[in-house]
Every structure is written in structure tokens, then in C-alpha cells.
Amino acid sequence: MRVAVYGKGGIGKSTLSANLAAALAQDNKRVLQIGCDPKQDSTRLLLGGPHPRPVLEYLRETRREEQQLGDILHLGWKGVHCVEAGGPEPGVGCAGRGILSAFAILENLGCAWSDYDAIIYDVLGDVVCGGFSVPLRKGYAQTVLVATSEEFMSIYAANNIIRGVCNMEQGEPRAVGLVVNRREREGDIEDVRRFAEAVGAPILAVIPRSRAFHGAESQAQTLAEACPQSPEAEIIRNLAKAVFQAEPCQPRPLEDSALEELLLGRNFKPAAFSKMDKASQNLLTPLAQASLQGRPGVSRFLSKSLLAREPLHGCAFTGAVNTLTQIRNAVTLAHGPKSCGHIAASTMLSSGMASLRSRGVRLPEQLNPVLIGTEMSDDAMIHGGMDAFRAGLDKALALQPEAIFVTTTCPAGVIGDDVDQALPVGNASKPQILRVTTDGDIEGDYLQGVINACLEGAGGLIDPSIQPDDNCVNIVAEKNIALNAESNFREMERLLSMLGLRVNCRFVRQCSVQQLRELLRAPLQLPAYLDHLGRVLQDFLTGQFGCTFTQNPFPSGFHETERWLREIADFFGRGSLADQAFDALRGEYLQAIDDLRPHLAGKRLMLVTYIHDVDWILETAFDLDMEVVKVGILNYTQDNRYRTRYKDRLTVDVGYDPQRRGEDIMELKPDLFLGNYQPSGLPETTHYDTVPLCPNTGHLGGLALAQRWRRLLNAPLQEGWRKDEARLMKGEELNWGGAS
Template sequence: MEQYPESEPAELFKKLSEVLLNQKDFYSASPLEDDVLECVVLEKKLLEKPRKIKKAVFEEHSSDQPKQFFSKNLISREALHGCAFSGAMGIAVMVEDAVCLAHGPKSCAHITYQSISSIGRKTLLERGIVLPMQVAPPIVSSEMSEGIMVFGGLEELKDKIGILKKDKPKIIFVLTTCPSGIIGEDIDMVKSLEDEDTRIIPIKTDGNLTGDYLQGIIEAYVSIGRNLIDPFVKKETDTVNLIAEKMVAYVTPENYQSIKTLLDALGIGINCRFLYETRAEDIQNLMKGSLNLLAYEDYMGRTIRDFLTDEYKAKFLDVPFPVGMEETAEWLRKVGAFFGKEWMTPGIIRQYEEQYQQEIAMLKPFLKGKKLMVVTYNHNIEWILKTAVDLEMNIQKVGVLDFSQDNTFKTRYEEQVDELTLSYDQEMRRKDIERLKPDLLLANYISTELDGAVNTDTIPLCPEVGFMSGIKMARRWCDIFKLNLKEGWKKDEDLYRKYFA
């Protein structure tokens, strides 16, 4: 108004100010409560009145709407663990003949690109293994600027899609970030830009407005599945699908080869990996697989299984990828029984059992009687506990930490564990180490403050699958006790404290 006092907008603001100045009655603002506002943003409603509930329990608006799937984070009302946009992008890039278009600022695409590619770059440098989808993920940005965030960016989004379509990608995924979600961009309109060469699939993640990293993963799985899976494809015999492999795990390529080796021994082929380094055509033909094999029975795995079971009546083996001797034997028997090949499994299992017992006999002299303490985010550590029991180690303590990716813990070795604590706290660890004085501490993360206090080994969040998972870890434990981990120069610390502290 100061710059252009005679303009039409200035005149409108003058009239508005006159109305406000002459207004006699004013009303208090009545904003929505936090729970109600969140449900409006997420397009859900609460089963109970917001003031009375401790957890957000969601239901759909009506029975004809697709079922919604939520992360543990959203259901438990926890602080956000990461960004939904980043989680969804990590899954979408696994479709090899697709391009992922981030509708947001360049910084969102850049940060996510670096996050995804860091795994592939490290694997390439350390192991010489090339993971194409993780070394150079196909991510582009609509490059929203400050002006676009005010006035909207659908025209710029259309222009970017037009450029991408010139190369005729099979799929273009359009993923929303915080800015495009905040201004309410209607990206459903991108479907109208499809043609016979390119499908365009919107994935509404809206950055962290939709939820945490795991919620983004779930949204990507559901959106891609609903848009691509053909439910009427005829099933093929002796074929399986691998479901919910971890794109962030270093061991995923090795685990794939281990599972493939076991399936090859039974004459069973792999139809589709949903979703890991796969193609749009494989996803479309997902239902060709007679049986679905879940990689991890954690919260994410169970949610993806529920989605495929609810909407496509997909058949799943009732156990995930096996980790450890007993688990792998059980898994192999069940796969064999499903395909009518149970007669083939005893010979395979017997060979591995003989190898396992030979390894136990070699390792036991070094580990028998050693005091073991375990602090873990993993909610399935049976493979570790069995190996420790077979080696006749003394399992002093198992502390189970709360984990955003899982909320179940069970063990058949509870009697062999001196102390078992659920909802364990990292603050307890130092006191327990001083009290129990274990010979070996197993944990997912080893703090530098423990340096020299106890021998340590790392529990992988995603362990190697197969018969020998526990044996491979036990070999490392032997090496730890064989090596002198307190180098001479570290003793200088004692001298420093004695003379200078």
C-alpha cells in the first residue's frame, strides 16, 4: 500500500481495514486441537474424541476407500524417525526402468540422493561390489523456488514431466516433499499426462507431514503395488516372490544369493523381488509367484505382508528369511512342503548340520564358559542365543532396546539367560557392565566410552541369512579373545592419570 497507494490492491486493503475498524463484535479464535488437525492433514478420523485417547487410532472415512497402513511411529505417537519423502524415494528408486521426480526444492532431492547413494558408494569402495540403483539412483527435481512455494508449481511440474517423457521411461514416480505438501499441490493431475509409453504414478509423502521414514516406505510400497500389480495374472508352478528386502542393508546382495542357493537346490525359481532392483513388468506379474517369502518379520515386513494379503490374497510362508541353523532348517522344510518337495530337504539339512557341529567343536575350546552380555535393538536374536548355548557360554544379560522398526521380542532360551530386561535403556549398560563384568558385550552400536572396559562385537541390524549365521559371528568372538586388543600405547592413559590428572 505504501509503494502503490493508488493501485487496486491498495484500495481493497483500505476497504478491509474500514470493515475491521467498524466491527463491534469480535470472536476468539477456535483452532483445531493437535490430534484433530493431524487427522485432517492425514485425511483420517479418530475412533474416539481426541481429549480421551492416548494413542491415535485411525480408521477410513468410509468402507469403499482403500485401507490405510501406518508405521509404528504414527500409531504410537512417537517423535518422527526420519522423513517420509526420503523413505519413499529409497523404495521407488529400486524400480530399474523408472525415474523418480521429487516435487520440491533441489535440496530435498540432493539430500535424498546422497543418502541413497552413500550405501552403494561405500560398498563399491570397500568391497568392489556395484549396486547400480544405489550408486546412481535416477532422481530428478522439479526445483521449486520460493516463488513457486507461494503461487504453486504445477506448471513447472508439467514442464519437467514433459522433458522426462522425451526419453520414454517406463514409469515416472512423482513424490511430494514438505513444501509441495504444505501448499496443497494436487499431484493427482499428473496421471492425465500419461501416454502409451510412460506411466505416471504419484506417491504422496509430503515430506515429514505424512510421517516418518518408515511411513514413507509403506506409502511407496502401497502406491506402487496398487498401480502396477495385475491381480489376474496366472500363477506359475515352482516360483516365489521375495518381499520387503532391505534396500539400506549391506548384506542384502549376499542374502539374496544365499536364499537363491537354497531355492535352486529345490528347483524353485524367483519371480519378483518386491521391491529391490526389479522392473515394472516384474511388479505387474507379481501374482505369478505361487508363494511369497518375507525377508524380515519386523514391523515393516508385517505391514507389507498385510497389504499384499488383504488386497491380493497373496500366500506367504509363515516364517521370514531364516537366520541360524534351526530357523533355516525349519524354513527349508516348509518351502519344500509347500511345493511337494519335502523329500529333498533332509539331505540338504543334514549336510549343513554336520558342518555346524564341526564348527562348534572347533570353537568351543575358546568360548566355553565365557561370560556374555547382549544389548540389542534386534527383536529376533535366537540365532545368537542358540550359538552361545551350543558353545556353553554363560549368557549373563540380555537387554532389549525399544526400536522404531519393531515391537516384538520372544525367545525359547529364556531359561538359559540369567537376566532378561525388556525396554532396556542405554543408561543401564554402563552399570550392568561394571556389575556383571562380562567377557564379551554384543551390541548394535559400540560407544567409544566403553574403550578398554570390555571386549565388544557388533550385532548387525540386518544379519546374514542361512545355516551358518551364528557360526560366522562366533568365529569373530574367537578372534577377539586371541588378539591383544589393549595395545601398549593405550597404557599411556594410566600414566597420564597417575601423574597429571
């Protein structure tokens, strides 16, 4: 049994909930009570007074990987499990969003609703927004208890709550019952009875005003503990039984005018209900089987920023969209305002247009990503955006894709739109519709969105029954917005062809729904990078599907290329083909090194970079007999594990402070300083240059940079224009060509 207790503020919901929980526990039921009120006092009587640590406070203060259910699930009287969601200080933030977050984390931490005979949700005041309606959603409360007194405003609130219940019905009628918490010792509760009859909801209990409650509360106890033999305790026990036995009904809220007419004593005819109306006759329909709770497959693989609790770079929505739109024959649906779709599409367009402009490579998935926005309006923010979502889903279906990916933005997440309930039920739907957890950046940063898209979107398409074929491999974890992603892939494809291998699927870039379904056709997975994303995807595919990965990512430089090809050749038993390939590649590499060495040997190199694997640069430098005086590794959102095979040959400073660059340059006197961006304001004693965040792959990858170093070292230390730059730095106006 799962019951949500609603009612006007101050009506006694928390007292009622706690007493109900205690009565059920006394009856040997396994009970969970969740307080959904920022006041955090719902479980006080069950815990003997102290306020437990609320979920949201815990969430904010605890690293993701350290979070445990036991820290927020507290043991109360008679073994009742108690949770307080918590929430913001009055007047700031969004308590409704807090409820959504609290429920999500309970599920993510493994709170199994099915372990309980009874779950009681003690909900704040009224169904005022999406957050407070969470307990009414599919899969949560089967029964709604509406606490009311005989006072008009309390009944008015009860009517509103019933309206909210009806709005959230979703085709599954719930049991709805009224509990009258009397304010007067004596008096007429006829108003409540007439209201109950009019709306078609039974009164399950009438609780008299009594000192017994006050007495128990002053000891921070429930009636079952403080005075189990009292008549009031008996009423609560009877209510517990009634709640357990309550059957679904279909109450109908009254119009405000009708309610006033009813309660102000004027003649009211329940015209809304005919003799045949089920509600008016309290004819009950059977409750459908409780639906599955939570969404299967919600990612527990976290981005580096989430793990480290760093500020989020970018949003999960954009990361997911940029990944999902790589999949052909699929539509990505973006539930949110236009701005979110525009920003996500612009990210793709920008790299797509740069690729076209600078390399002549046309990437249709990036130039025209198949993305449909639901264009949530101001009205949707107030009244909910489900109509906009359904319209968007219809548009997506009209395109007749093989798959639809559903993503959501911050606004959709804040107002609590429950898009899951609008999706067709079952896996057999055509097209396959897959929900990808995003909610803008509420679920995390850009990288988290990429991870979720790979796991819940692309990963959800994989057919586990596919049998492997010996002539192909998959590529995993390419970077979709890297300018050299496509040229790198082509080079890898060329090298693989030297082993007689083809690429089955790229997970997830420039691939089709069908290729993803048949991902397991390839017996070997080749990670493009073994940075954080690469490792997460490796863990996922290995854990979920038993996939085999190479130990080495895409190679850059001769050594890496040789090692990479050897590993793949060994896997497929194609050593002789690998030998032939090495011969061809080695000759080419050594010739290029010999040509460059006279120009670069002995030159001092300093490298400060975000990249955590720079061996491709170091190999080139060492093969050219250059001296690497320092490597500084900067903190990076995409990676956190520096790795090198040159530990003994150089000084590496992981977590390098960029403010030290000038000092180090003066001390170490490099001839060449490399970074990911051209620095400014550093000593004019060295040449500066950039290296790409994503290396060029293949045996000549590093040498392409070295060709440039040679030319650079022949150029003047300070180009002439830098004198003019100094003028700009002094703040002289840009010639902006305007009116002033």
C-alpha cells in the same frame, strides 16, 4: 451440492454459512458444514454455542490408531454434521497447511462426501495460499459463494477471490455467485451490481442489515431456529434454493485498475467481454461429472513411529524415493527443491558406494538412481510450484519409462501444490503414473515412506489377474540400505535353488516394473524380515491380493535355516530335496561348531541391541555352550515386537535403558559385550564388539560372528591406542592441518 463460502474477513461468512446449512437441513437435506478458519467459530450457531474440538487439535493429541471420525464430526441443529478444522495461534505456524491436513484426515478417517446432499466449506478470508484453496480443488466445491458488502474493499476482495477461482478452474467451470451482505440499512448497491455484471457472476442474494441476525446470534442460533418466519430467514431459504440450482459460469476477474475505474465512477467499458463472451451473457455450460474425491490407495498402514507418536526418524519422502528407485524401467519424480533430491540420492549413493567398495557388489539402482527433481525455486514457493512440476513430469515422460512414481517434499506439501490435478486422468495412461503419499515428513517418517512406496507405488503395479506358477517365490521386505542385503539375497537364492525354486520378484528391491506387475506369478511370499515393515507388507499383500506367506523370515543360524527350508519345501511338496539340503548344511555347521566350542564354551555374553530378533546370535552362543548373562533390547524405530524361542534360557530386558550398561557390566561380569555400535566410556573389564543391525543369513550366519569372538577374546582387553583415545577425550585438539 458442495459450496465454498469466501469473502473479506469480517463480512459474515460464518453466519452466512451456518444459516445456509440450517436452511438446507430444514429442507430435509443431509448437510455437512466444515469450518476452515482457525477461529473455529463457523459452526457455533449450529451447535448452540460451544466450540467443537477442532480437527487439528485432535490430530495432534490423539494416537493415529485411536482416531475416529465420530470424535471430530459433531451433530448440530436438525442433524447438520459440523466440523471445525482449527489451526495455529495467530502469528505462528501455517494455517493453510492446517486446512490441507484437516481435509486429508477427514478423508482418511472415512468421511464420505457422497453421504451428504450439501457440503458447505466456510473458508478463511481470502485465497491466500495453497491451503486456503483446498475447497476449490477438483472434487471439492462445485459452487463458490463470494460474500461481499457494497464497500470498495469488500468488492476488491471479491475480485481477488474470483481470480483465485479462475486459477483453480482446471477445465471444470464452477457456479460462482455473489451474496451481498449489506452494511448499510439503506443505500446504493449499484457498485456491486456493476461489478457482478463486469465479472460475469450473478448476485444470488441481497441480505439486508438486520437485528434479526444479531438476535439469533445472541442465542447461538441460526435464523431458521430462532425466527423461522422472519423475512431474513426467507431470504436465506431462497438463497439455499438458488445455490442448489446455480449453474456453472466462467467469471473473469478485473484488473485492479479496471476495478478502481469501475467503482470510483469513471467510465468503464467491460472491454474484456465481447458480445459473444459467455460470461458477459451469462451463457452457461454444463458442469462436468464431479471427479473422484481423494486419492484411492492412500496408505492407512502406519509406521511404528507414527503409531507410537514418537519423533520422526528421517522423512517419508526419502524412504519412498529409496524404495521406488529400486524399480527398473521406472522414473521417480521428486517434487521439491534440489536439497531434498540430493539428500535422498545421497542416502542411496552412500550405501551403493559402500557396497561397491567393501564387497565389490555393483548396485546400479543405488549408484545411479533414476530420480528427477523438479528443483522448486524461491519463486515456486511464493507462486506455487505446478509449473516446475509439469516441467519435471515432461522430463520424466521423455525418458519413456514404463512407470512414473510421483513423490512430494515438505515445501511442496506446505504450499499445497496439488500434483494430482496435473496427472493424466485414468488408469490406462502410458506410462503408468502412480502418486505416492509423502509430502516430506508431513506424512511420516522414513519407514512410512517405505511403506507408502511399497503399497501405493509398487503395489499399484500388481496385476491381480496373473496366475501362479509352481516353481517360484517372491522375496518381500528386504532392507535396501543394509550393506549385506545383496549377499543375504544371494545366499537365500542359493538355498532356494537347492529346492529347485527361483525368485520371481523382490518386493521391493532390484526389480522391474514387469516383475512387479507379475508378482502374483509366485504362489509363496518369503519375508526377509518379520519386523514392523515385514508385517505391514504381509498384511497388505494378504489382504489385497490373498498372498500366502511363510511364517518364518530369512533365517540366520542352522536351526532357522532348517525350519525355513522345511516350511518352503512342505509348501511345494519337495521334502526329499529339503532332506538332501539339510544333510549338506548340517555337516558343515556341526564341524564349525566343534572347531569353535573349545575356545568359547563357558564364556559369558551380554547383548544390548536395537534388533528385536536375536535368536540367530543366541543359537550360536548356546550351541557353543556360552553363557548368555543378559539381553537388553533397545527402543527402535523399525520394530516393536521382541520375539525369541529361548524365553526360558535367559534374562531379557525389553526397553532396556542404555544408561545401565556400565552397572550391569560390573555386576554380570561378561567376557564379551555385544552392541550395534562400539560403546565408549564403559568399564574396561570386558571385550566389546558390534553385531550388524541386519544379520547375515544362512546356516553359518551366526558362526561368522563367533569366529571373530574367538579372536577377540585372545586380544588384549584394552588396546594400546585407547590410551591415546583418553587424550582425545580430554579435549586435546585434533590435528586438523589447518591454518591455526
